[in-house]
Amino acid sequence: MLAISFGIVVALATIFTCHWIKKWRNPKCPNNGTLPPGSMGFPIIGETLNLLVPSHSIDVHSFVKKRINKYGSIFKTNLANRPIVVSSDPEVNQFILQQEGGSVELYYMDNFSKLFGQSDDPRARINPVGSIHRYVRSLNLSNFGIEVLKNGLVPQLHRNIHRRLRDWTLSPSLEIKKSISSMIFDIVANHMFGYDYDNSSNDISDKLTCIIKAIASFPLNFPGTTLYKSLKAKNNLKDMIKDEINRRCRNQTSPRGDLLDQAIKDSKEKNDLMFLTDDFISHTVFGSLFASFESISTLLTLCFKILSDYPLVYDQLAIEHEEIVERREEGHKEDPLSWDEYKSLTYTIWVINETLRLSSVSPGLLRRTTKDIQVKGYTIPANWIVVIAVASQHLNPDTFDDPLAFNPYRWKNIDGNVVSKNFMPFGRGIRQCAGAEFSKAFMATFLHVLVTNFKWTKTKGGENVKRTPLLNFGDGIHIKISEKNI
Ligand code: HEM
Structure with missing residues (x-):
């Protein structure tokens, strides 16, 4: 009797599981529409594990590449328990945006989302326009x-970049991404809220590294996990900004007219901006x-790799910037780059475009459908995620000839x-x-400051560039930098 009951339970469990798996693999499409082709993977985990395997190349992540080859430019999948449509079709992407x-x-x-999605105040949601x-x-x-x-x-x-690069010359070898990240943080934070990096006791560089690590880590948040440490680092940085807000509200600093001053002033004067709390x-x-x-440091790190791999690009870039200095009047050769000089750059802009194209710092733009969408004969149901696969468009051989080659002249x-x-x-x-x-x-x-005032050599790294799917430089690229006239 017991054996029969056990057998029935097992049979029912098997039928239930098979039904569940079938339902999972064949999600319902509203209004008898057709979902894009693709696989939803295994229940709950979907195809997440395939995405977590890094791709050892600057090319489109193999997860996307394999599926585009199999299903075409638009396919469905499931990642982290969410139904997703990935599109590398320019028309579909334009339509979605x-x-x-x-x-x-x-x-x-x-x-x-935990790191940047919205402030702790749920009324201050920034996702809807x-x-x-x-x-x-x-x-x-x-x-x-x-x-x-x-x-x-x-x-x-x-002036700020020049000062920082001079500091770098004191180091026998430095890891470039980390150094650029903290340089950008210092300069941008100074511009936004007067952050004084010379007198700060905060170890910003380590906090930034910690935050960046969390983006591609597992979404587990308890003591010891990467995400936990990263949220702590984020809160430390937010507290530092809140301290500055308090100092300014108590008039302990003179007005700078910067972004923080503007936000504090608006929060006091504009009644329709109730969401502008200190936390927001x-x-x-x-x-x-x-x-x-994060984005500019990734791009500049890739620039270092490219300038070291393609010496002709470096030479061409140096010629353009030295010509700018030569055109200046006597006594002004050491002047900082002006807006007009920046706007006169041609080759440098091609180099920047080509770096943006190859790096695809944001490999995909993410949207959530709030209603069913019909596009190219397919239905994307409400509440699905759409990934606009920008990297696939940037590295599509039908659009960009020999797409993995760094060729500024293509622009x-x-x-x-x-x-x-x-x-x-x-x-x-x-x-x-x-x-x-x-x-x-x-x-x-x-690039202007670098090629006109400094010389550098790569001391190690740069061979192991991968996509995780974010661009990752493995153990990093290390350089030794010195001033040109020394
Ligand atoms: C090379 C550097 C950068 C790249 C590649 C980059 C890329 C992007 C992309 C792709 C988006 C659109 C996201 C989406 O549609 O889902 C975006 C939005 C945004 N970026 Fe950047 N970004 C860069 C630098 C910056 C910097 C320096 C700032 C600082 C002011 C910034 C502030 C923003 C803001 C505020 C938005 C949201 C705009 C909106 O929703 O209206 N970005 N960025």
Whole structure:
């Protein structure tokens, strides 16, 4: 009797499990629509483990590449228990980005959401477009946009970068990504809220490394895990910003007219900005800081690798910048780079574009559907995640000839239509990066200071570039840098 009951339980459990697996693998599509092709993987974990295997190349992560080869430019999958559609189709991607604020909204994966998604106050959600998003965007644009760059930010960046590179010459060898990250943090934090890096007791560099590690780590949050340590580091940095807010509110510092002053003033004077609490302001400042140091440091690290692998690119770059110095009047040769000089650069901008294309710092833009979407004969149901696979567009051989080759000259006569449809390192539409102009000016100024004043050699690393799917430099690239005239 017991054996029969046990047998029935096992049979029922087996039927239930098979039914569950079948349902999992064949999710329902609303209105008799057709889901894109692809596999949902195993229950709960989906295909997450396949994505976690790093790809040992700068090429599109093998997870995406294999599936595009198998299913085409749009496929479905499941990652971290979420149904997902990945698209590398330029038309689909353009269409999805145009739906922002309608049938799609910004989405962050777990760790990213915990670190940057929103402030601790749930009323201050920034994912939907609306007044909060508009405010944060304009705050960033008025502090990092073209007007500020034109009005003296470029020479200011030059002076700060030059000072930092001189400090680097004292070190026998330095790991470039870590050094660039903390340089950018110091410069951007100084610009945003007067952070004084010479007199800070905070060990920022270690905190930044800790935060970056969490992005591609497992989403487990308890003492000892990477995410736990990273959230602690984030809260330390937010506390540092909150301390500065308190000092300014108590009038212990003279006004600088910077981003923090502007946010504090708005929080006091504008009744429609109730969400502007100290926590929200510190969270917003932290978000922009992170956006700058992680993305620009990845790009500049890749630049070091490229300049070392392609000496002809370095020579060409040096010629363009030395010509700028030569054109200056006597007595002004040592002047910092000006906005007009920056705007006259051609080859440097091609190098920057090519680095942006190859690196795809944001390999995918994430959106969540709020309604069912019909596109190219497929239905993407509401509440699914759409990954706009930017890296696949940037490295598509049908668009960019020999896509893994670093070839700045491809930008010389490139068709404007190809660029607008396929090249979007800073995103598109109403969410397009608010720091795009700043980032390009920062990189160009850094390259100007580097090639006109310093010489350097790679001491080790740079062979093990991989995608995790973020670009990763393995044990890092190490260099020795010295001043040219010494
Ligand atoms: C090379 C450096 C950078 C790259 C590649 C980059 C990339 C991006 C991308 C792809 C987006 C769009 C995200 C999406 O649509 O899901 C974005 C948005 C954004 N970025 Fe950047 N970014 C860079 C530097 C910066 C810097 C320096 C700042 C600091 C001000 C910044 C601030 C922002 C902000 C505030 C947004 C959100 C814009 C909005 O939602 O309206 N970024 N960035």
